Amino acid sequence: MRKWIPLLLIIFALGYSIFKYVEKKQEAEKANTTYASTLSKMGLQEGDQAPNLDLLTLNGEKVKIPLSGNKPTVLNFWATWCPPCKEEIPVLEEFQKEHSDKVSVIGVADYIGEKKDKNFVKNFATKHGITYQVLLDEKGENFSKYGVLTIPTTYFIDQNGKIIYKKLGPLEKKDFDLLLK
Structure with missing residues (x-):
């Protein structure tokens, strides 16, 4: 025992x-x-009105983009150094190619994290075959307006400027079904 x-x-x-x-x-x-x-x-939620955007083009021009009165918009906050952001580029690109007549796709790059180098972001976009509109958030103000705390974060905004969907993390093809209804 x-x-x-x-x-x-x-x-x-x-x-x-x-x-x-x-x-x-x-x-x-x-x-x-x-x-x-x-x-x-945290941040803006479904049902909230999307604030207008004040951004820089990859050529350094300042642009103001209203998000109401237009066609629906996919607003994607991302950065070149973010692996999940890189993963979703083909999904955004495919959606842009298939639906550019009905929906705008805007990628808002984290310019502060990109060492304030427009050419770096421009070269990244070219290298990865991005044809949708890529804009830079010069001072992080748009990230703040939307309450973006993690990237990627994507908002689907209807033609009236209302947020109809918010996604934290990389987009998948199935996420776009909601926008196309």
Whole structure:
């Protein structure tokens, strides 16, 4: 009987370790879900009126873009250094090519994080085959107006300037179904 006591203690310790590991993993998942939920509730939300944009073109010209009275707009906040932003470029590009007559696609680049180098962003856009409109947020004011805390963040805006969808993270083809209804 005494021979079994060390084995039972080892089995008990192993079981307890596994239990604690699973418990810790579940807590981490809950924290991540809470964090994502909190982020999604910050900034502009579905139903809000989209503020007009004050941006720079890749040629350095200042432009003001009203988001009402036009066709619907996909407004994508991104940066060249962001891997998920790079992942969604083909999805945005394909959508732009298929629906440019009905919907505007605007990519708003994080100019502050791009070392204030228009040519860097321009070369990035060319290298990645981006044909949709890419504009620069010179001072981060548009990121602030929209409450963008994580990138990519994308807003679908109807022709009246109302936000109808907000997506944190990279877009997928299925996300565009809502805009095309």
